[in-house]
Amino acid sequence: MCAAVLAGTALSVSGLALQTVFCNPLAGPFVLGISSGASLGVALSLLAGFSFGNFGVLGAAALGASVVTIIVMWVSGRFRNVGVLLIVGLLLGYLIDAVVSVLIAGSEAEALRVYVTWSMGSFGRVLLDGVWVFALAVAAGLVLIVVSMRYLNAARLGDDFARGLGVRVELSKKCVLLGASILAAAGTAFCGPVAFVGIAVPHLAFMLFKTTDHRVLVPGAALCGTVLCLLAGLFPVSVPLNAVLSIVGVPVVFYVLVRGSRTGWW
Amino acid sequence: MAADVLLKCEKLCVGYGGGSTLFEPFDFELRAGELVGLMGVNGCGKSTLLKTLAGLVPQVSGNVFLDGSPLQSWGARERARRVGLVRMSGSAPDRMTVREFVGLGRSPYSGFLDGRTAEDERIVDDAMQVTDVSCFAERPFSELSDGERSRVFLAEAVAQQVNVLLLDEPNAFLDIPRSHALFRLLRKFVETREMGVVVSTHSVEYAEKFCDRIAVIDGGRFRVAPASEARNLGLLDWARAE
Incomplete structure (x- = not known):
C-alpha cells in the first residue's frame, strides 16, 4: 500500500511537471520515454548483473531516466511542434525496448524471471526496507519540484x-526536470513500468480542482495519483496492474486529444 | 527639477547574438511621468530594443541603467518589480483564467512557494478594474478575442507594479475606440503613477496625440524628439505614403 501511495504521487507529479515544462498536455514520463530510460537502467542492473541492492537499481533507473530527459530537453529546444516531442519519446522507448530484448537474450533464467516479474508492474512487491529508499527518492524529487513553484506557474x-516575471528559467527548468526524472525513476524502479498514471492524472487533477496554480495542482495530482493507484491495487493479483491503469488512462488521454483539437493544439 | 530618470541608455547597441547590430549606438533617457512612442518600419528593431530594455536580451554593447544601476546588476526578481514588457503575442495557456493570468504579475513579489496575500489579491483586482477586464475575470484566457487578450496582457503588467512599462504594439489588435482608451490609460499611468512608458506603435496619429516624445528608428539611426516637433524635424518622413 505504501508503494501505491509513493508510486501514485511520484508518477503523477512527474507527469504534471513534464506537461508544464514542455507546454504539452500529452507529455508524461511514459510517453516521453523517461520511464523506458529508467527501465533500461533496471534491466542493466538486473539482467547484466550490476546489482547493488535497492540503491543500485534506483540509481541505475535514475541515471537512465535522466539521460532520456536530457535528450528530450534537447529535442524540445529544437522543435516547436508538440507532436515531434512525443514521437521522439516513442522512438526512444522502442530503441530502449530493443536494447532490453538483446539483454534478455543474453541473460540467465533466474535474472530473467526477476526482470519479467518486475516488468509486469505491481505495487505489492516493495519490501519494507525498500520503502524507505523509495520514500526518500520521492521526497528528493518533490523538493526539487516544489522549490521551482514560481517557474511552474x-x-x-x-x-x-517567465523571465519577464523574474524567474531564473534555466536553473528552475533543470531543477524541475531532474526532479521529474527522479520521481519517474523511483516509481519505475520500485513498481515496474507503470503506464498512464503520469499522463492521465494531471488532467484528472485539472478537472477536479479547476485551477492552473501549481500550489494546488502538485498536491492535487499527488492525491489523485495516490487514489488511482490504491484503487488499481484493489484488483486481484491475477489482473495485471497496467491493464487496470490503461482502462482508466486511455479514455482520459482520448478526452484530452479531442479537447485539444477543439482548442487548436493539433 | 527634472523628474527621476528611470531608464538610461548610454551608447546602447542592440541586436541578437554574434555582435550584429540593428542600428547605430544611441543615448536615451526615460523619465518618470513621460510617455514615449517608439516608431519605425517592421523589422527595424523596435521589439529587440524593447526586449533589451526589459533585460530579456543582452545588449551588444553600451549600457542600460535602471534606477541608476546597470540592468544586469539587478536580481531577476528585483528587475521584474521595476520593468515589465507587454507583448501581444503569447501562447494561450490552456485552462488558465484571466484572473490567474493577471495574478502572475504578483509572482516577482511572492515568496518561495509562490503564495499570494490579501494585498496581492487587491492589487490584482485593481489591475483588472483599471484595464477593464474584470467583467471576464473568470473566463479561460484561451477563449478571449485578440482585443480582450491585449487588455489582459496589460493588466498583468499593471499587477506587476513596474515603474518602467514597455509595450510592444499594444494596439495591433484593438479597434479604434479601444486604442483610444488604451492610450488614454497609458497617459493616466504616467500622470498618476509616476511611471515611464515606452510604447511601440504604427499609429502616427496616436503617437502625436498622446505621447510626450516620439522615438524613431529609421535608416539605421535612433532619433527622439518632443511629439509636437517630431513632424517638423522630419522624424516622421519615413511614414509618408509616396
Missing part, C-alpha cells in the same frame, strides 16, 4: 514570459 506562457 509561469512556464506555460513560455520562457521569455
Whole structure:
C-alpha cells in the first residue's frame, strides 16, 4: 500500500511537471520515454548483473531516466511542434525496448524471471526496507519540484514570459526536470513500468480542482495519483496492474486529444 | 527639477547574438511621468530594443541603467518589480483564467512557494478594474478575442507594479475606440503613477496625440524628439505614403 501511495504521487507529479515544462498536455514520463530510460537502467542492473541492492537499481533507473530527459530537453529546444516531442519519446522507448530484448537474450533464467516479474508492474512487491529508499527518492524529487513553484506557474506562457516575471528559467527548468526524472525513476524502479498514471492524472487533477496554480495542482495530482493507484491495487493479483491503469488512462488521454483539437493544439 | 530618470541608455547597441547590430549606438533617457512612442518600419528593431530594455536580451554593447544601476546588476526578481514588457503575442495557456493570468504579475513579489496575500489579491483586482477586464475575470484566457487578450496582457503588467512599462504594439489588435482608451490609460499611468512608458506603435496619429516624445528608428539611426516637433524635424518622413 505504501508503494501505491509513493508510486501514485511520484508518477503523477512527474507527469504534471513534464506537461508544464514542455507546454504539452500529452507529455508524461511514459510517453516521453523517461520511464523506458529508467527501465533500461533496471534491466542493466538486473539482467547484466550490476546489482547493488535497492540503491543500485534506483540509481541505475535514475541515471537512465535522466539521460532520456536530457535528450528530450534537447529535442524540445529544437522543435516547436508538440507532436515531434512525443514521437521522439516513442522512438526512444522502442530503441530502449530493443536494447532490453538483446539483454534478455543474453541473460540467465533466474535474472530473467526477476526482470519479467518486475516488468509486469505491481505495487505489492516493495519490501519494507525498500520503502524507505523509495520514500526518500520521492521526497528528493518533490523538493526539487516544489522549490521551482514560481517557474511552474509561469512556464506555460513560455520562457521569455517567465523571465519577464523574474524567474531564473534555466536553473528552475533543470531543477524541475531532474526532479521529474527522479520521481519517474523511483516509481519505475520500485513498481515496474507503470503506464498512464503520469499522463492521465494531471488532467484528472485539472478537472477536479479547476485551477492552473501549481500550489494546488502538485498536491492535487499527488492525491489523485495516490487514489488511482490504491484503487488499481484493489484488483486481484491475477489482473495485471497496467491493464487496470490503461482502462482508466486511455479514455482520459482520448478526452484530452479531442479537447485539444477543439482548442487548436493539433 | 527634472523628474527621476528611470531608464538610461548610454551608447546602447542592440541586436541578437554574434555582435550584429540593428542600428547605430544611441543615448536615451526615460523619465518618470513621460510617455514615449517608439516608431519605425517592421523589422527595424523596435521589439529587440524593447526586449533589451526589459533585460530579456543582452545588449551588444553600451549600457542600460535602471534606477541608476546597470540592468544586469539587478536580481531577476528585483528587475521584474521595476520593468515589465507587454507583448501581444503569447501562447494561450490552456485552462488558465484571466484572473490567474493577471495574478502572475504578483509572482516577482511572492515568496518561495509562490503564495499570494490579501494585498496581492487587491492589487490584482485593481489591475483588472483599471484595464477593464474584470467583467471576464473568470473566463479561460484561451477563449478571449485578440482585443480582450491585449487588455489582459496589460493588466498583468499593471499587477506587476513596474515603474518602467514597455509595450510592444499594444494596439495591433484593438479597434479604434479601444486604442483610444488604451492610450488614454497609458497617459493616466504616467500622470498618476509616476511611471515611464515606452510604447511601440504604427499609429502616427496616436503617437502625436498622446505621447510626450516620439522615438524613431529609421535608416539605421535612433532619433527622439518632443511629439509636437517630431513632424517638423522630419522624424516622421519615413511614414509618408509616396
